[in-house]
Amino acid sequence: DIQMTQSPSSLSASVGDRVTITCQASQGISNYLNWYQQKPGTAPKLLIYDASNLETGVPSRFSGSGSGTDFTFTISSLQPEDIGTYYCQEYDKSPFTFGPGTKVDLK
């Protein structure tokens, strides 16, 4: 199975800060990577697909980049409603593993 790691596991930031999360795959996955946001008690929400494409309706402050094994997710200016946990997910090979998540909260 492909292993996915994320860092940091958690972070605290202020409103307006730039937030960056990294995701690493144990083997090359081209750009077969998605990013999801999950708020407590709710289902995950797709933000970024194919590593860098913004899902329809998602604010442009969210972005993604990378290919191969190393990926980055960025919130350009953190807003209070962005609090939650962010997961990367590879879809190159079954079992389409999710990363362990990065919890983002307000400082």
Next chain:
Amino acid sequence: QVHLVQSGAEVKNPGASLKVSCKASGYSFSDYYIHWVRQAPGQGLEWVGWVNPDSGGTRYAEKFQGRVTMTRDTSTKTAYMELSRLRSDDTAVYYCARSHVVVTLDVWGQGTLVTVSS
């Protein structure tokens, strides 16, 4: 509007079986795979498998092979996940979600909490 609506919470004894439903609306049911993803309390997300509503074909994570069965009823636009020989570590919220050709989960159900306890 596109929706996936799941059945309600369940409490099961160890060794029992579970069947969760996921009713689709607002789109062509046959055009999108239905996936099941679970999340144990305080933990991350784990892909369980998918069913192709058009063909009925399935693919399961190896970890669940032999214990999980995914089916669909095209007349009611409903997908089902059955998990047998339940253990306490199957306690989780189970989500259904849809994808087109690749496993990009763009619409999710609200989740079904399954508690396995004696």
